[in-house]
Amino acid sequence: MVKWPFRRSTLEKTVWTVVVWFVFGLFVLGPLATVVAFSFTSSVLTGRGTFTLMWYGQLFSQPGLYGPLIRSFEIAVIVVVFQLIFGTLIAYSTVRERVLGAKTLDTLSNITIAVPSVVVGLALLSFYGPFGPFAAMTQFLFGNPFSLTWTLWILVFAHMLETFPYMVRSMAAVLVKLDAHLESAARSLGASRGHVFLTITLPQLKPGLVAGSVLVLSRSIAEFGATIIVVSAVLKTAPIAIFTQAEAGSLELASAYSVVLMFVSFVAYLLMSRWLLRGESIT
Amino acid sequence: MRSKAFSIAALVLAAGLALSLTDLYKVQQGTLIVYTTPALRDILESLIVPRFRNATGVDVTLVYVSAGEEYNRLRMSGGHPEADVFLHASPLFLEKGYQAGYFLPFSIRNTSVPVNFLSRSVAGGHLWYAFAWSPLAEVYKPALGAPPDLAFINTTFGFPDPLLSNNGIYAVLFFENIDPAAGARALAHAVVQPANARANILGIADGAFEVTLGYEGVTLFYQEKGARVSYDLPLLGGVKYLTPVMFCAGLVNGHPNPRAFDFIDFLFREEIQSRINAFYFRSVFPWEPDPPGGTTLPVPGQVVLNYDWAQWRPLESNLSKYVVGG
Numbered sequence: 001m002v003k004w005p006f007r008r009s010t011l012e013k014t015v016w017t018v019v020v021w022f023v024f025g026l027f028v029l030g031p032l033a034t035v036v037a038f039s040f041t042s043s044v045l046t047g048r049g050t051f052t053l054m055w056y057g058q059l060f061s062q063p064g065l066y067g068p069l070i071r072s073f074e075i076a077v078i079v080v081v082f083q084l085i086f087g088t089l090i091a092y093s094t095v096r097e098r099v100l101g102a103k104t105l106d107t108l109s110n111i112t113i114a115v116p117s118v119v120v121g122l123a124l125l126s127f128y129g130p131f132g133p134f135a136a137m138t139q140f141l142f143g144n145p146f147s148l149t150w151t152l153w154i155l156v157f158a159h160m161l162e163t164f165p166y167m168v169r170s171m172a173a174v175l176v177k178l179d180a181h182l183e184s185a186a187r188s189l190g191a192s193r194g195h196v197f198l199t200i201t202l203p204q205l206k207p208g209l210v211a212g213s214v215l216v217l218s219r220s221i222a223e224f225g226a227t228i229i230v231v232s233a234v235l236k237t238a239p240i241a242i243f244t245q246a247e248a249g250s251l252e253l254a255s256a257y258s259v260v261l262m263f264v265s266f267v268a269y270l271l272m273s274r275w276l277l278r279g280e281s282i283t
Numbered sequence: 284m285r286s287k288a289f290s291i292a293a294l295v296l297a298a299g300l301a302l303s304l305t306d307l308y309k310v311q312q313g314t315l316i317v318y319t320t321p322a323l324r325d326i327l328e329s330l331i332v333p334r335f336r337n338a339t340g341v342d343v344t345l346v347y348v349s350a351g352e353e354y355n356r357l358r359m360s361g362g363h364p365e366a367d368v369f370l371h372a373s374p375l376f377l378e379k380g381y382q383a384g385y386f387l388p389f390s391i392r393n394t395s396v397p398v399n400f401l402s403r404s405v406a407g408g409h410l411w412y413a414f415a416w417s418p419l420a421e422v423y424k425p426a427l428g429a430p431p432d433l434a435f436i437n438t439t440f441g442f443p444d445p446l447l448s449n450n451g452i453y454a455v456l457f458f459e460n461i462d463p464a465a466g467a468r469a470l471a472h473a474v475v476q477p478a479n480a481r482a483n484i485l486g487i488a489d490g491a492f493e494v495t496l497g498y499e500g501v502t503l504f505y506q507e508k509g510a511r512v513s514y515d516l517p518l519l520g521g522v523k524y525l526t527p528v529m530f531c532a533g534l535v536n537g538h539p540n541p542r543a544f545d546f547i548d549f550l551f552r553e554e555i556q557s558r559i560n561a562f563y564f565r566s567v568f569p570w571e572p573d574p575p576g577g578t579t580l581p582v583p584g585q586v587v588l589n590y591d592w593a594q595w596r597p598l599e600s601n602l603s604k605y606v607v608g609g
Contacts (some may be wrong), residue, residue: 071307081300149361248321249321
């Protein structure tokens with residue numbers, strides 16, 4: 001067997017550094033840096049663009065343009081609040097096995113990670129649309145078919161389904177480590193269930209609540225696949241705005257939107273690394 | 284300390300929830316929604332919508348997707364549409380949708396619209412009115428020197444999607460009415476099927492294909508932006524053809540905003556019609572000026588192609604033949 005002469009040498013390290021950074025640059029940094037560059041270019045189309053802040057000026061001065069950014073944050077806040085309740089409830093029920101079929105529920109709570117998001121959107125539109133079971137049920141119960149198509153609620157449901165596993169998993173990870181004996185001790189000393197939950201359980205859930213909220217917030221802001229199927233025109237979110245701007249040939253404006261979203265995601269990542277990766281520091 | 288932090292976080296979230304819900308409900312109410320095409324983007328955003336908003340105080344949300352997709356959104360609404368007005372580049376979907384009950388007939392106040400720019404009369408008025416038009420154009424890469432005769436096309440061709448885009452509908456009707464064999468030849472050379480008229484012209488600009496059939500107005504718009512594209516009236520078998528691409532308005536049945544009709548009526552005001560040419564389209568009123576840089580009409584020897592849109596079924600029957608791989 002011939003021994004590689006440059007093994008562990010400086011040359012080998014240099015070659016590997018160049019190769020790895022080249023590949024990383026080609027597939028990750030390059031495309032992202034191009035989006036940033038386009039957002040500061042006066043006209044990409046002509047290939048003779050000069051540096052400009054015009055697209056950001058337009059983005060933050062015209063309600064029709066900054067509206068989708070605000071919509072994204074508003075919807076994400078609603079989804080976070082609902083997930084804090086719903087996700088915590090499901091995680092608590094499955095980890096503590098408070099419901100029949102807890103294991104199955106735990107497995108099913110990950111289903112939307114496996115299912116393509118566009119399918120989730122279609123499923124919601126089918127179920128809550130004018131031709132689906134929800135309209136038929138309301139017709140049967142109230143004599144009037146009720147549809148959620150193009151409403152705020154179908155959009156919130158879509159984001160909840162898409163972000164649901166992130167909250168459940170974050171909460172479950174904390175719940176399994178929780179010492180159930182503390183709760184039992186408090187109960188044996190006469191504390192009510194609610195009091196035990198608020199004073200013993202909830203403070204210990206804080207890392208899961210924070211991590212889950214940050215993940216849900218960032219996932220909801222970035223959600224596209226299910227949103228494009230169910231979103232109404234007036235509730236258009238930032239990712240949809242990026243898509244429509246790019247489709248209409250406004251690559252520069254689409255890039256400006258993208259940079260704002262990347263910045264938000266980066267801030268969310270910083271929050272995660274501060275609180276999630278060093279989770280103990282926030283307990 | 285901990286419970287204080289929890290209380291503050293809970294209060295912030297509750298306030299965020301309340302503010303978000305209030306704002307989102309406010310946004311949903313009182314906005315007039317127009318389903319339209321990216322081709323009309325500049326004229327709508329720079330001329331029509333700001334003036335309409337100033338005149339009425341009504342906010343307008345513009346939805347730019349292909350006509351086919353927007354027509355399907357109306358179908359999915361099940362009688363509860365989000366859109367108020369349908370503003371697209373051909374009357375085909377309006378004629379088809381009227382028959383399916385998605386559009387209402389109406390009559391605008393301005394009575395001087397030429398008859399070739401409005402639909403047949405039905406009970407209650409007309410199905411659609413065209414408020415602007417643009418000639419169908421053969422758009423090509425400047426390096427070709429002159430527009431190739433479409434009967435013998437031997438370059439890559441961008442055939443706009445005929446099921447989604449009105450641009451595609453006009454392209455199919457053009458070939459089917461003059462020379463279906465030339466259409467088959469163009470399709471055989473098609474490398475991309477753009478979903479709207481802007482994407483189609485951009486395909487020439489970015490070198491995705493060399494020739495296409497697009498709109499004069501969109502081509503002039505991109506030429507002004509510096510795109511390297513040329514155009515002329517389509518040349519087939521040595522003859523140049525003038526096909527008026529009509530930008531038509533339809534009133535959505537069950538439109539949630541009561542000002543929907545006012546928006547359509549507004550399109551025919553002098554303050555709009557006299558400025559349409561600045562956005563490279565042509566007014567339906569013959570006395571208004573042509574767009575700067577636009578083709579001077581009539582071109583010697585041109586043949587004019589008009590379609591009977593009321594006969595939408597036979598017009599539509601050939602569309603699917605022109606889907607690449609379809």
